[in-house]
Amino acid sequence: MQQQLTLQDIYRARRRIAGLALRTPLVRSEALSRRWDCEVWLKLDSLQPTGSFKLRGALNALLGLEPMQRERGVVTMSTGNFGRALAYAGQHLGIPVTVCISRLVPNNKVEALRQSGAELVIHGDCQDDADREARRLRDEQGLAYVPPFDDPLVIAGQGTCGLEIMEEQPDIDLLFAGLSGGGLIAGLGLAVKSVNPAAEVVGVSMREGAAMLASLAAGHPLQVPEVHSLADSLGGGIGLDNAWTFAMTQRYMDRGYKVDEVQIARAMLHFLHEEKMLVEGAAAVGVAAVEQHRLELSGRRVAFVVSGRNLSNETFAEACRLAGERPYAYL
Template identity: 50%
Template sequence: MVTLEDIRAAQARIRGMVRETPMRASAGLSEAAGGPVWLKCEHEQETGAFKLRGASNAAAQLGQAAGVTTASTGNHGRALAHAARQLGIPAIICVSRLVPKNKIAAIEALGAEARVTGASQDEAFEEARRLEREEGFALIPPFDHPDVVAGQGTLGLEILGQLPEAAAIAIPLSGGGLLAGVALAAKALKPDIRIIGISMERGAAMAASLAAGHPVEVEELETLADSLGGGIGLENRLTFVLCRDLMDELILLTEDEIAEGIRFLAAEEGETVEGAAAVGAAAVLAGKLRAELGPLVLLLSGRNIDPGLHRAVMEGER
């Protein structure tokens, strides 16, 4: 398992490799939530998403390898490509046909190969495992890895360092690496803090797995929150248990609710974010999330939305 000490070590290890991102109060969301709401602007990270933390921590501890590989819905792949370029090693990022073209282009712009294979993240993962098994690449998974979880946990330390009075943190939930890391750090420092996971109704693998009591496969469906797609792995070793034990509440959203979150953040807060990053604001606007017990932190996890899709959402076409 991952400890607070592991997360503190990760924080020291990646200092200088990642940015400390700002926290901003939101008057409009505070009014809607019935209490103070703060936006943790992790979409301002260098690669446009929180994933740089976990990827950098894991890559910085690699031994001898032909290169690095992973399967990704986009943001982890981009982060790992960035870390690999810093380390001067090859990277092959395996993605499914559902990954938006802008995210594939961003991976390739960093000098990595984006290998499109399969119709789901699980199928893309099979190619990453083959590269590990047959070609000597180091496989750094997008979430179910202790070094990745510890790296994401640095966000929990940062949030409470900036806002010690935070009463709850709302976290986009996919494979659970982000939620697990932030929850481990936050609850170690402040045991009564509430951790709220938020996902989409369409193909939320962690939600389905928690309901079943064990990891299950789900059909990966097209969604505005594409970064939250993909399975958690039937052999999940870490994040399923941590999410089950540390998450206080789980909220699922419709596509219309996610779209409204994207629109509000752009129009009222001046923040262009992807669907996965808008779920916290969406939950507040839909009346599913309140801040009556004290300051609520919404984690804006990434900004890497396709520009055409963002225009369509803003014009009410999605």
Template identity: 40%
Template structure:
């Protein structure tokens, strides 16, 4: 992939995707002794960054492909992004999800008018059904991460960071299939190779971490986690993100469930920001002093806010913040 594709993506998605806010976090800056900024990707129409990649891919389709409709498999946010763009363009969309997708995300999918198929206990199982639909009905599959158009869409976040922070030194990126980190990594490392990129994920079922450790894409059984958006495999036939994450990521941090839960409550209490568990992994890495100090600004990508309120209420009881 080349930067030309990222600039093309920015132009293509401009009517659907607006630049997201970048705000400083005084409490986190004080904690680290350096400027800490939050890139609020949770402020998109669907409450998550996935709209960038989905918009770029769907808008790149031919009229014939749009007429036949689209399908995807998702842990929730990518499905919402595909459903949202499809609804705006009047395209038929079928979203395949597993039984693990939280109720809040399922309800959002229904509101967006997408056809939903619930299949199995993992994103991989939903993916199998998605490709069956492609063969049966001629739908175009909108990959959740391992697609150049999707990666280029997510990479537009990197362009915004470079515009807004001249002294950018660190970026913390929640990591699952790797589309987000691949895109941001491509943009930042191409322009400023010295910027350090840290992938953050939950301790259980971190498929990309296991794959990188093994030196090849690996399958993993999904387990219960607050960071449900980070569940799912990377695909045994992964073509792009496995290589790109390996190339662009400088370090990886795995976060416990207690750390994720506390970080979610901490940001609600200290900065009045609701974030889902996946987005809170970067905050947890900061609170746990897991990022080696270096001069310059640090940015945390706040990937989404789609979390059940009942979960937040329970976390507030379990993790009181002083």
């Protein structure tokens, strides 16, 4: 029987990654608090050195390797942010990193990976293609495969984000985060509900290609076509052999929502105008869900994980057009 992760695993992860991953600010959003008549807090993991929360899990995974595995190096697949985080962690720890991505990854993330010190492999038209190539390289070259989400060390690392939220605002009763492979929601859910079992954890995905939500509805992991989205970080499947995040998302996520591209665009523009932040579509889906689904938040204490800032000019321009604004005003 597979051992379950516990809050102690998240505390161990925090000790491991201290000094390399930041303890990021949790700031109050006055604009959203007024708009929804509640207390809104923003967890700014977009301020991590690699521009996303993914650094937490990447560091914990590499620091958990055996010495021989560190020497041989690691391989992963990514939609961009995890690969960048793993490359950064590998550079600081002296571990060779190979990152496999698909042709759907935006150019800005491809260029960042090229400059990261990792060996970059572009293969296939979706994340599943890139994953198959990563596993082939694992077998061919004897590399350690580091999953971007479905791994206990990665999940525990991402859970440190939730631990920080609850230490600063233990009365938070509703937490929103982007939902893709489930590593963030699994780690957040474990941390948050260990402190406050009554707190609700809400996952949000884009309208098309929401693999985890489709899998949860079916009761087992499904393969879902990957499509272009402003929330490109949320693309890709969860793996038909998913060992960790599917079950943990079932257990810890209370609700899941899908949001349309126009709503994601409007939420991204809210962050620009009201919060003075440029964020990825995946970082804005929680705000989009509240607006699109007209969620009643009056009197509640709500937190949103602002998960990343690795936004391309092209994606930002597309968001402006969808939101009915003039793109060149901000580029």
